[in-house]
Amino acid sequence: xxxxxxxxxxxxxxxxxxxxxxxxxxxxxxxxxxxxxxxxxxxxxxxxxxxxxxxxxxxxxxxxxxxxxxxxxxxxxxxxxxxxxxxxxxxxxxxxxxxxxxxxxxxxxxxxxxxxxxxxxxxxxxxxxxxxxxxxxxxxxxxxxxxxxxxxxxxxxxxxxxxxxxxxxxxxxxxxxxxxxxxxxxxxxxxxxxxxxxxxxxxxxxxxxxxxxxxxxxxxxxxxxxxxxxxxxxxxxxxxxxxxxxxxxxxxxxxxxxxxxxxxxxxxxxxxxxxxxxxxxxxxxxxxxxxxxxxxxxxxxxxxxxxxxxxxxxx
Numbered sequence: 001x002x003x004x005x006x007x008x009x010x011x012x013x014x015x016x017x018x019x020x021x022x023x024x025x026x027x028x029x030x031x032x033x034x035x036x037x038x039x040x041x042x043x044x045x046x047x048x049x050x051x052x053x054x055x056x057x058x059x060x061x062x063x064x065x066x067x068x069x070x071x072x073x074x075x076x077x078x079x080x081x082x083x084x085x086x087x088x089x090x091x092x093x094x095x096x097x098x099x100x101x102x103x104x105x106x107x108x109x110x111x112x113x114x115x116x117x118x119x120x121x122x123x124x125x126x127x128x129x130x131x132x133x134x135x136x137x138x139x140x141x142x143x144x145x146x147x148x149x150x151x152x153x154x155x156x157x158x159x160x161x162x163x164x165x166x167x168x169x170x171x172x173x174x175x176x177x178x179x180x181x182x183x184x185x186x187x188x189x190x191x192x193x194x195x196x197x198x199x200x201x202x203x204x205x206x207x208x209x210x211x212x213x214x215x216x217x218x219x220x221x222x223x224x225x226x227x228x229x230x231x232x233x234x235x236x237x238x239x240x241x242x243x244x245x246x247x248x249x250x251x252x253x254x255x256x257x258x259x260x261x262x263x264x265x266x267x268x269x270x271x272x273x274x275x276x277x278x279x280x281x282x283x284x285x286x287x288x289x290x291x292x293x294x295x296x297x298x299x300x301x302x303x304x305x306x307x308x309x310x311x312x313x314x315x
Contacts, residue, residue, distance in 0.1 A: 006049050010057045013041040017061050018068065021076050025069050036185045038076060042084025043091065043190050047199060051089040058085060075118070079111035083186065091194070097204040101183055108179030128168050135164045166242075169234065173243045177250070208261035208308075212251055217303040220248040253292055255299030257281070262308045 020038050024031040042061070046054035058081040065077035086107045090100045119125040139160050167174075194201045204210075223245040231238040257278050264274040285292045301307055 006053055009045060009048065010053065010060070013045040014057055014060050014064065017041040017077075017080075018064050021061075021065050021069060021073055024076060025072055035076075036182070036189055038080035039084035039087065039186050040190055040193060042081050043088040044193065044197075044199075046085050046088025047091045047194075050092065051085050054085045054088060058082075075115065079108075079115070082111060083107040083183070087183075087187070087190065091190075091199075091201050094200070094202060096202050097187070101180070101187060104183035104187060105176075105179045108182050109175055112175045112179060128171060132164055132167055135167075136161065139164070169239050169242055170246065172239070173246045176247060206261075208258055208265055210254070210258045211308070212255055212303065214303050216248060216251050216255075217300060219244065220252060220300075223248055249296060252296045252299035252303070253281070255302055256295035256297070257299075259298045259302050259308055259311070260295070262311050266311050 017038065020034045020041070024034045024038065027034075042054060042058060045057050058077075061081055062074060062077045065073035067073075069076065083104050086103045087100055090103045095103070116127060119127050191201065191203060223241060226237070226241040227245060229237075229241075231241065257274070260277055261274045264271075281292055281295050298307075
């Protein structure tokens with residue numbers, strides 16, 4: 001009976017997956033949502049039956065996806081299936097939400113790397129260089145437009161060209177942030193489904209209670225010190241410093257936002273207030289970087305002196 005139930009569940013989940021995959025390939029707007037939904041059938045099956053039967057369902061989806069969607073379908077099936085197996089097994093083991101996020105993010109990083117390798121070796125496409133060319137073309141067109149209209153925005157456009165030139169060096173950061181973003185959205189959708197189906201899982205704690213290890217502060221200080229050392233552009237140490245500095249800056253900003261959420265909760269502010277502040281920080285970072293610097297400073301102080309605990313103990 002149990003074996004029959006596993007087979008039936010596997011067939012159902014494989015069918016649901018194929019439907020989502022076909023939508024992702026053929027319906028442009030809805031495909032944005034279904035892309036993040038793709039791992040869910042595998043997550044649910046692996047949660048219920050374990051990773052070994054999950055591998056069999058994954059293999060079936062790989063074959064069907066290739067038959068019905070070609071190479072694109074195979075890529076979808078490989079990436080979403082790997083994430084689904086890992087996250088489903090971690091959910092089954094009652095791993096913390098951050099543990100599931102880590103596992104899913106590592107799977108996503110691997111998927112992104114495999115996509116770059118696949119594009120280069122089999123399709124002879126260099127995604128990074130192609131992106132640079134596209135951005136450079138847009139900047140050149142903007143430069144011509146402004147010159148024809150009598151406006152001189154050369155300093156701003158030159159700064160944009162410098163940023164485009166940095167794309168290859170910042171690729172590790174882009175991959176890591178992209179992987180975390182994809183996993184977070186998928187994990188949020190998975191949590192909605194798991195809760196609806198009354199499956200037991202460990203959700204994220206409230207955002208105000210999030211806290212990174214204090215060691216991250218020392219890593220940031222190390223990256224800051226490295227930034228004062230003269231390095232050859234493009235060297236291994238240069239790339240390490242750039243990516244480490246960016247990632248740890250984002251970590252400290254997130255830590256600072258948790259302080260704001262904690263303070264808002266302590267003061268009884270409406271929930272919309274810290275949310276608005278977070279949106280303001282994100283969308284004004286390039287225009288008014290001082291706002292993000294203040295939030296980052298809050299994160300540094302919190303990691304160093306645990307000011308959230310002081311806030312929460314005050315009545």
